Amino acid sequence: MTRITVKVDGSSFTDEVEPRTLLVHYLREQLGKTGTVVGCDTGNCGSCTVHLDGRSVKSCSLLAVQADGHEVTTIEGLSTNGQLHPMQQAFHEHHALQCGYCTPGMIMQSIDLIADNPDPSDEDVRLGLEGNLCRCTGYQNIVKAVQAAAAAGGAQ
Amino acid sequence: MIPAPFEYFAPATIDEALGLLREHSDAKVLAGGQSLMPALRLRLAAPDTIVDLAKIDELRGVRDDGDVLVIGAMTPHSVVQSSPVVNEHARLISLATATVGDPQIRHRGTFGGSLAHADPAADLPAVAVALDASFVIAGPDGRRTVSAADFFQGVFSTALGEDELLVEVRVPKYTGWGAHYEKFNRVAQAWSIVSVAAAVRLDGDSIAEARVALGNMGSTPVRATAVEQALVGGPATADAVREAAARAADGTSPVTDLNGDADYRRHLATVLTRRAVLAAAGTA
Numbered sequence: 001m002t003r004i005t006v007k008v009d010g011s012s013f014t015d016e017v018e019p020r021t022l023l024v025h026y027l028r029e030q031l032g033k034t035g036t037v038v039g040c041d042t043g044n045c046g047s048c049t050v051h052l053d054g055r056s057v058k059s060c061s062l063l064a065v066q067a068d069g070h071e072v073t074t075i076e077g078l079s080t081n082g083q084l085h086p087m088q089q090a091f092h093e094h095h096a097l098q099c100g101y102c103t104p105g106m107i108m109q110s111i112d113l114i115a116d117n118p119d120p121s122d123e124d125v126r127l128g129l130e131g132n133l134c135r136c137t138g139y140q141n142i143v144k145a146v147q148a149a150a151a152a153g154g155a156q
Numbered sequence: 157m158i159p160a161p162f163e164y165f166a167p168a169t170i171d172e173a174l175g176l177l178r179e180h181s182d183a184k185v186l187a188g189g190q191s192l193m194p195a196l197r198l199r200l201a202a203p204d205t206i207v208d209l210a211k212i213d214e215l216r217g218v219r220d221d222g223d224v225l226v227i228g229a230m231t232p233h234s235v236v237q238s239s240p241v242v243n244e245h246a247r248l249i250s251l252a253t254a255t256v257g258d259p260q261i262r263h264r265g266t267f268g269g270s271l272a273h274a275d276p277a278a279d280l281p282a283v284a285v286a287l288d289a290s291f292v293i294a295g296p297d298g299r300r301t302v303s304a305a306d307f308f309q310g311v312f313s314t315a316l317g318e319d320e321l322l323v324e325v326r327v328p329k330y331t332g333w334g335a336h337y338e339k340f341n342r343v344a345q346a347w348s349i350v351s352v353a354a355a356v357r358l359d360g361d362s363i364a365e366a367r368v369a370l371g372n373m374g375s376t377p378v379r380a381t382a383v384e385q386a387l388v389g390g391p392a393t394a395d396a397v398r399e400a401a402a403r404a405a406d407g408t409s410p411v412t413d414l415n416g417d418a419d420y421r422r423h424l425a426t427v428l429t430r431r432a433v434l435a436a437a438g439t440a
């Protein structure tokens with residue numbers, strides 16, 4: 001077992017983990033943060049996307065020990081005082097989901113995307129979300145939502 | 157799936173890492189983990205020991221060293237992609253790096269990790285071969301330098317010994333050259349079926365120097381020397397480039413797999429080479 005200290009969604013946690021524990025399993029099973037989901041076994045689908053020190057990463061392709069000393073933000077850490085994050089709000093308003101399974105990862109990656117590019121074109125959004133798969137929506141409303149959040153200054 | 161159990165070390169220096177590799181014969185080096193982690197999860201790899209290089213600061217960063225650019229092995233793709241010095245002196249690297257995986261993968265995956273993994277369908281090996289990069293390797297007897305042409309030895313196989321580490325890659329400067337990376341795949345995020353890395357220097361309207369290398373046309377990247385020779389001294393016109401590019405598949409032995417048979421890959425190589433060279437000349 002290896003001792004790690006990680007800041008997750010603003011709170012600091014110190015835990016003993018097996019080195020082979022994936023970050024996503026640590027978040028879900030040890031911290032109970034089940035908002036971050038596992039979709040695939042190959043790093044393809046992006047539904048487990050979280051932010052590590054402010055940049056998007058796939059938490060199934062990271063060991064929990066690799067997050068030692070770093071800061072993680074999950075979908076559960078986005079809202080403040082019951083207010084949805086602008087990206088969450090935009091996904092809600094533009095109906096950018098159907099089954100909702102890809103949504104936590106889509107939202108985390110979309111926030112990273114507009115931090116780099118505050119005024120993305122359709123193509124910029126589609127390319128920026130190339131590592132996130134949605135099997136329901138056809139992406140149309142996701143693109144709309146990301147652009148709406150960008151226009152509303154949702155990068156914060 | 158959950159990886160098989162292993163012992164984990166995160167050394168702070170290159171010497172410490174080399175010591176760990178000497179002590180643990182079944183150790184696997186972890187760079188950004190974007191190829192190794194899926195392999196561990198699918199249990200295609202199950203090493204006894206993982207040596208994580210993330211805490212070795214000297215392996216990270218891009219620096220300008222006179223006639224060459226030096227890219228630390230642990231520099232993430234996203235840093236290489238947005239580096240102004242890389243863009244100015246080795247634009248081919250910026251362009252190819254921007255096509256690696258997806259944004260999340262580029263935040264974690266590293267320049268050296270991708271090269272040391274030596275997947276025949278990866279993007280950066282062909283670029284390193286095209287640009288005549290040198291690989292600086294640290295081992296028990298000190299450091300040695302290997303050319304890109306000698307570094308790649310087969311599928312997932314390189315000149316790196318089991319007790320050695322890739323430290324940095326030195327790339328000659330191609331300031332003012334035009335560059336283009338042409339990658340053919342069917343869906344977003346997929347590996348290339350064939351890729352072509354091209355850089356050209358123009359003198360007026362004619363091609364003064366050319367570097368062309370092919371990805372996934374064999375077990376290692378292939379330098380298209382016949383194309384380079386046919387291009388040099390000729391005009392950068394569609395007809396001349398088409399004629400030169402027709403030799404792209406000469407001497408190659410690509411695989412046949414579900415994405416395409418060998419003949420299809422040989423055809424693709426000529427088409428993509430034409431596109432890549434013309435696009436590179438257009439930006440020179």
